[in-house]
Amino acid sequence: MNSGTDTPVTVVGLGLMGRALTRAFLRAGHPTTVWNRTASKADRLVAEGARPAPTAGDALGASPLTIICLTDYQAVHELLGTSDGELDGRTLVNLTSGTSAQARETARWAERRGARYLDGAIMAVPPAIGTADAVILHSGPQRDFEAHKSTLDALGTVTYLGADHGLASLYDVAGLAMMWSVLNAWLQGTALLRTAGVDAATYAPFARQIAAVVAEWLPGYAEQIDSGSFPAEVSALETDVRAMAHLIEESEAAGVNAELPKLIKAMADRSIVAGHGGEQYPVLIEEFGRARDD
């Protein structure tokens, strides 16, 4: 079990994010070896105390734990596939953004080469790295996460999700879906209110209050989804659909884009045709949970 701030760590990939990760390790006191394809990006970090490795292989060999943060998984495979570095017994934490399938495939590839592998996702921008605001998700074998958690803690709020290597990527996109949905709903309302001379700043506190109320519903609605039972405790889907029609009508009358509410209403209409009109809103999970070809 590695512990303490004297544990060595390597960072491979010194783009905007990799440089922020390196600085967080340096601030926490970890001896930090760095490597980047374009070597000059290491210069300032070396002046700040990082140790430059001449090759990626040397960088991998310098520490029991290597953080990889490149553009995409193709770059990760190009680099590690050609590197002569010893991976046997090393732990790789790949914080490069990608899909769950890429994460699982890269885990199998790394394990065939004798490495321990955790996949990760960074839910933060570079300036937040090293603060509690930086949420960094990890998935893979729990023992490997526990072995390096005290080192990874230097990066922010470090979270373990489970043994399936794909979980970090899935949580990453699920979080983005949540973020964009809230923002899109707010933009729809803002566009409507601006037609009546209400500016965005006036509407924002009201919108924030609604978002907070809806967030309170999630645990109860999650119970309905997990149990597969959707009794209309506060409202039936057919009632919600009538309100969706109002939103579309208002948008079209005001000359505001109605594509988004029309898309959601079409899903709700299909659910009603399938017999779910008397059930509660989360029954729409059945629409969200299957792909459509048309």
Ligand SMILES: NC(=O)c1ccc[n+]([C@@H]2O[C@H](COP(=O)([O-])OP(=O)(O)OC[C@H]3O[C@@H](n4cnc5c(N)ncnc54)[C@H](OP(=O)(O)O)[C@@H]3O)[C@@H](O)[C@H]2O)c1
């Ligand atoms: N920046 C953010 O706000 C943010 C937030 C969350 C997650 N992320 C994720 O973090 C990862 C890195 O993002 P970034 O902002 O640091 O990107 P970036 O500034 O564009 O850096 C990309 C890094 O990948 C390296 N690279 C690309 N192709 C390579 C290859 N074939 N072989 C070796 N190295 C290669 C680059 O090396 P060179 O310097 O030689 O080009 C550079 O170090 C991405 O997956 C991104 O989605 C970023």
